[in-house]
Amino acid sequence: MKRTVPFAILLAVTLAGCAQQQQPVERVSVKPGINDPYRNPDLQVEEWTSRFEVESREVYASRAAIVEALNLEPGMAVADIGAGTGLFTRPLAERVGPDGTVYAVDIVPKFIEHIRARADAAGLDQVRTVLCLEDSVELPDDSVDLAFICDVYHHFEYPDASLASLHRAIRPGGTLVVIDFERIPGVSREWLLNHVRAGKEVFTAEIEAAGFELVEEVQVDGLEENYCLRFRK
Secondary structure, eight states: OOOOOOHHHHHHHHHHHHHHHTSOOOOOOSSTTTTGGGGOTTOOHHHHHHHHSSTTSHHHHTHHHHHHHTOOOTTOEEEEETOTTTTTHHHHHHHHOTTSEEEEEESOHHHHHHHHHHHHHHTOTTEEEEEOBTTBOOOOTTOEEEEEEESOGGGOSSHHHHHHHHHHHEEEEEEEEEEEEOOOTTTSOHHHHHHOOSOHHHHHHHHHHTTOEEEEEOOOTTOSSEEEEEEEO
């Protein structure tokens, strides 16, 4: 005989499940001070542009191959997380076209102003700048098809909280692409070992714990010191 569950019980179970899902993620700093240079009120965008947009930087030299690996299509909504000086914002905007959207997301107000000025000068109306928080990407729920994090994940001071906000922002079945430094003791250079808090396995585990599934490690021409991982929500 088919049994009927009383409505009151169903409602209680549903509300309990919703409350559990909505519990805030604990805000824990994994590397205090990692973003101090970006909090400098006297930050000079030109100085950081000369650091980020230079051929000696691997991801800059390989930028065309990286964008190609994202498999973008016209009309897509993409989040450039930690957009910095906007190295990838323009090529992403050109790929998704005028019917798409690129959210350029960063914690640095001067970077956001710089990207906005660049986009306006180039007539890229599909670029939307977002000043985010240290523990939240500040994007609407279910607003992006693909989130792109290039040499920025190791700067997530509160990765659990930031990833939770990112998980909410990515649409069901959407994609997260992470490029970051290989950190191998005894192999990686000293600066990298001191600057990047953990290696690929640790970062992958953190991202999977946030509700993402690792789909593949993408081989990108020109990347030797960096790896590229594709995840699915």
